[in-house]
Structures are given as structure tokens and as C-alpha cells.
Amino acid sequence: MDWRDLHVLAVLHREGSLAGAARALGVNHATVSRRIAALEESIGHKLVRRLARSTPLTDKGREIAEVALDMEHQAHRIERLVHAAQGTLTGRVRLTAPPVLVSEIIIPALHDLRAAHPGLQIVLSANSHLASLDSGEADLAVRMVEPQGRQNIVRRIGSVTFALYASPEVAGLPPHQWRFIAFDETLAHVPQQRWLEEFAGDRPLDLLTGDFHSQRAAAEAGLGVALLPCVMAERDRNLVRVVQEQPEARPVWLVIHTDLKNAPAVRAVADLLIGAIW
Known part of the structure; x- marks a missing residue:
């Protein structure tokens, strides 16, 4: 066999x-x-x-x-x-996180860690899919959904706030003329989508995408108002915040498999994430 x-x-x-x-x-x-x-x-x-x-x-x-x-x-x-038995900051650490956190927070924070520990290889997966730590898909995971499972070490490490953004041209329209950019059916269940649907009321949600980066691009192009993470949109000179109303912030969780909690390389990446997101 x-x-x-x-x-x-x-x-x-x-x-x-x-x-x-x-x-x-x-x-x-x-x-x-x-x-x-x-x-x-x-x-x-x-x-x-x-x-x-x-x-x-x-x-x-x-x-x-x-x-x-x-x-x-x-x-x-x-x-x-x-x-976990490796006593030095070398080897490979597999990290998975939502795409918006990878691009806006995690990648900018990696420079100092890589400079200090050139022997450390980080396999970074920008994925909304909840990777399984038990099956070896990742050593650490950052999630915006509260993790389950008794084999993992779980810690809340921060939150993500959202607000409504649009191009200056769209922001200047009367609010009753606004059209909205939203998630497609794959993420229709997330809390900020439900908040957006309630806020929009009878106004159309007529451009649906599966990720925040596409939504930001659509808002920049003047295709409507989008509910975006503030960490992404506040630095965008092509967007302005249109109202002060906003949904409740989404908590961010760090998950480490219990077998790896004392691995120096995994611990170093975990500390980086805590400092960057908190």
C-alpha cells in the first residue's frame, strides 16, 4: 500500500x-x-x-x-x-487573514520583522475562507468572526471600523439620489452588509462585488457610495466620507494552534499582529 x-x-x-x-x-x-x-x-x-x-x-x-x-x-x-521545538526565529510561518487586513495593516507592518529575522519565511494567505489550523492550512489566523474550537489559543486583538465613502462628485449629490455599492450573495450575511441594506432603504444597491478592494475602486470611479473599512478609505485621497453614521465595529481575533503557542517564530509573528492591529 x-x-x-x-x-x-x-x-x-x-x-x-x-x-x-x-x-x-x-x-x-x-x-x-x-x-x-x-x-x-x-x-x-x-x-x-x-x-x-x-x-x-x-x-x-x-x-x-x-x-x-x-x-x-x-x-x-x-x-x-x-x-514548536525550533528554538530560533527561522523556518516557515503560515498566516491567513482577510484580504483587507493583509493589504492595509499586515504587509506594511512586516518590514521590521523581516529585517530583524531574515531567516524567517512567512507564507501569507489573503483569504476570507476560514482556514483550518487543525488540518495544517495555517499556523496562525486573523479573523473577523469569533473563532470556535478547543484546540486553539484565541485572543481578541482589535477591531475594524466602517464608514460610508464616495467620490467627491457622488458625495455632492442629494442623499436621495445616492446609489450603493455592496457585497454580492457570497457575503450577504456579514453585519456591515445588513447595516448598509437598512441604511439604503429604498435606494438601489446596484453594484455588487465580493471584496473591499473592488468596492473601493468602484467608489473611486463614481459608481456609488460604499461602506468601507476606515483603515482602507481614510488614506484614499479620491474618497470622502459622506455621513457620520456608521455600523458597529467588527472585532478582530488572533488564533494560534495550541501546539504552536511556544514556538518562537510563531510567537514573533503573533506579537507583530497584536501590535499592528491593536
Whole structure:
């Protein structure tokens, strides 16, 4: 048995589809299918049902995949323990954070850390997706949603305020003529979106995007009024704040896996984040 094939089965089970497994593993569909076929041949059992539109696991496939997921979890724990045992500020630290915090706060704050510790490699993922620390997707995470999970160290490290901004031309229009730039359906649930919908009332939300950077660009272009993070918009000379009303600030949380809480490199990055965001 090739243990790497078990990992492919575990990822297929977790992702739920060949396409999802291929994306997670960074390979193509054919490679996933070939690995699963090799595993089936080596253990003498059918593990997936190859249907026209899906590849669900068989009962035996699910049973083996659950064991493989546990093996994957333990392998990630070994990686974390080795990482934590390193006594110097070298090696790799994987950090994930919302894109707006990465571009506006974290990247500008990294210069001094990199200068002081040139042997430290930071893998920085600007992603709204809540990366799993348990599965090894990140060592630290900055989130604007309160984290859950008993295996993590969680600390509130600050907050993000929002306000309404527009180009000077749009800001000069009567408020009843304003049109609004908002999130699309992927982020329709976030608190500031609900506040914006209530503020707009009968006025149209007619340009919808999935990220703050697109919303800022649209506001700069005179396409409407956008609810933006103040840390992003206040420094933008092409935008002006249009009203004093604003939603409640969103808290920012730092999450560290408990196995890495004493790793010097992880601790250094955590201290940087606390100082930059607080």
C-alpha cells in the first residue's frame, strides 16, 4: 500500500468531489482517479462509485477514509510539534487573514520583522475562507468572526471600523439620489452588509462585488457610495466620507494552534499582529 494514496482518499472524502480534491492537492482529476484506483487494487476493495456526475465513496471507502483523516491529523500534529521545538526565529510561518487586513495593516507592518529575522519565511494567505489550523492550512489566523474550537489559543486583538465613502462628485449629490455599492450573495450575511441594506432603504444597491478592494475602486470611479473599512478609505485621497453614521465595529481575533503557542517564530509573528492591529 502506498500511504500517499490514503491521503488522496482522505482529501476526496473531506472535499466531497474529484474536482475539490484535485484543487486541494494541486493536481488534476486524472491524478486523483489514478491514485484511488491504485489504492483500490492494493487493498482489494471498491472505494468509490464512479457515476456520471459524482464519485461518492462506498461504505468501505468511507470507513477507510475516516481512518486516513485521523492519520492526516496526526501527521499535521507532528509537523506542529517539530515546528514548536525550533528554538530560533527561522523556518516557515503560515498566516491567513482577510484580504483587507493583509493589504492595509499586515504587509506594511512586516518590514521590521523581516529585517530583524531574515531567516524567517512567512507564507501569507489573503483569504476570507476560514482556514483550518487543525488540518495544517495555517499556523496562525486573523479573523473577523469569533473563532470556535478547543484546540486553539484565541485572543481578541482589535477591531475594524466602517464608514460610508464616495467620490467627491457622488458625495455632492442629494442623499436621495445616492446609489450603493455592496457585497454580492457570497457575503450577504456579514453585519456591515445588513447595516448598509437598512441604511439604503429604498435606494438601489446596484453594484455588487465580493471584496473591499473592488468596492473601493468602484467608489473611486463614481459608481456609488460604499461602506468601507476606515483603515482602507481614510488614506484614499479620491474618497470622502459622506455621513457620520456608521455600523458597529467588527472585532478582530488572533488564533494560534495550541501546539504552536511556544514556538518562537510563531510567537514573533503573533506579537507583530497584536501590535499592528491593536
